[in-house]
Amino acid sequence: MNLLKITDLQTHFVFHDIDNYRREARALNKVNLNLNRGEIVGIVGETGAGKSLTAQSICGLLRPPAKVVGGSVLFLGKELLSLAEEDLNDIRGAEIGMVVQNPKSSLDPLTRIGDQLVRIHQTHTASAISVARSKAIAMMHAVGIPDPEKRFSAWPHELSGGMAQRVLIAMALMNEPKLLIADEPTTGLDVTVQAQILELLKDLVRRFEMGTIIITHDLGIVAHYCDKVAVMFAGEIVEYGTVTDIFRRPGHPYTKQLLASTPEKLKLNEAGSLGGQPPDLFNLPEGCLSQDRCSLASDQCRTPPPVITLETGQTVRCHFALQ
Ligand SMILES: Nc1ncnc2c1ncn2[C@@H]1O[C@H](COP(=O)(O)OP(=O)(O)OP(=O)(O)O)[C@@H](O)[C@H]1O
Ligand code: SF4
Ligand SMILES: [Mg+2]
Structure with missing residues (x-):
């Protein structure tokens, strides 16, 4: 069953510079993505590719000057882009859980972590405090927080980065959302905890048919945990x-480069970069945005490439897909 359908999502930066000239830059261009219940989609791409902006655009969490200027985000048939803020608030934290990229700043510094978990549960359900508390402790345990009863009373500033990240994941999962959007959820965690959390997500996906978007630099995570993958540039x-089709036969030169880039095959460097500069969003080239970094670039690439659907169903934005 279709859970999330994103069509031609368009996000721009719109602002006035110090000389009061209106400036506009295209930050996301016609993003299309489909997610069914029980599916995990990975979004990969180098730093600055627009992965977090995609997540924020879906959830209505963009900060100015970023602004959605077109397209559609249907969640269970409901258009999220036209919902009032309070309706969106009801959905976020209940039906949609989000793990943001820099967790520490997302915790309320003045509330003990257990109380934050209880609060998120009680805001969206009619649970008694004892039920919410048991659920919070069980969830802390599930994301690998040792001694959860004791840690329940910890303050955010007492947590290490990795521990704060686990609390954020627990918060996103507290209400068993139908959709989870996790932006670099396990970056910085050690491999064992990372695997533990990803297995937990996979289990929830299976048990509750939760749909999940994972943003990551780690192609190994995509290979092991995701059903589909979107490559951004x-x-x-x-x-x-x-994942099966794209890892077997990538169609876009950039995807090929990504998959061929590392000795352990699947690990990008921290920035996810393969070298070269990303294009300046305020001064985008005519035609294909990859042209300065693509060894196949030709004159034809100065015109915008079409999005081609291959036999496998994978879509590729390139004049020379699969060559
Ligand atoms: N609110 C904002 N205002 C202005 N520029 C922004 C804003 N948010 C993001 N950007 C810029 O938009 C581009 C895309 O940012 P985004 O955070 O989506 O990248 P990303 O793919 O998540 O990268 P990373 O892997 O480093 O997290 C970057 O150049 C970033 O600097
Ligand atoms: S359209 Fe041209 S420049 Fe762009 S990815 Fe394809 S071959 Fe490379
Ligand atoms: Mg990001």
Whole structure:
């Protein structure tokens, strides 16, 4: 069953500079993505590719000057882009859970972590405090927080970065959301905890048919945990399809580069970069945005490439897909 359908999502930066000239830059260009219940989609791409902006655009969490200027985000048939803020608030934290990229700043510094978990549960359900408390402790345990009864009373400033990240994941999962959007959820955690959390997510996906979007630099995570993958470059999805198809036969030159880039095969460097500069969003080239970094670039690439659907169903934004 279709859970999330994103069509031609368009996000721009719109502001006035110090000389009061209106400036506008295209940050996300016609992003299309489909997620069914029980599916995990990975979003990969180098730093600045627009992965977090995609997540924030879906959830209505963009900060100015970023602004959605077009497209549609249907969640269970409901258009999220036209919902009032309070309706969106009802959905976020209940039906949609979100793990943001920099967790520490997302915790309320003045509330003990257990109380934050209880609060998120009680805001969206009619649970008694004892039920919410048991649920919070069980969830802390599930995300690998040792001694959860004791840690329940900890203050956010007492937590290490990794521990704060686990609390954020527990918060996102407290209400068993139908959709989880996790932006670099396990970056910085040690491998054992990372695997533990990803297995937990996979289990929830299976048990509750939760749909999940995982943003990551780690192609190993995509290979092991995701059903589909979207490869982003300069605010565009350049390739999208099942992990099996794309890892077997990537169609876009950038995806090929990503998959061929590392000795352990699947690990990008921290920035996810393969070298070269991303295009300046305020001065985008005509045509394909990859042209300065693509060894196949030709004159034809100075015109915008079409999005081609291959036999496998994977979509590729390139004039020369699969060559
Ligand atoms: N609110 C904002 N205002 C202005 N620029 C922004 C804003 N948010 C993001 N950007 C810029 O938009 C581009 C895309 O940012 P985004 O955070 O989506 O990248 P990302 O793919 O998540 O990168 P990373 O892997 O480093 O997290 C970057 O150049 C970033 O600096
Ligand atoms: S359209 Fe041209 S420049 Fe762009 S990815 Fe394809 S071959 Fe490379
Ligand atoms: Mg990001």
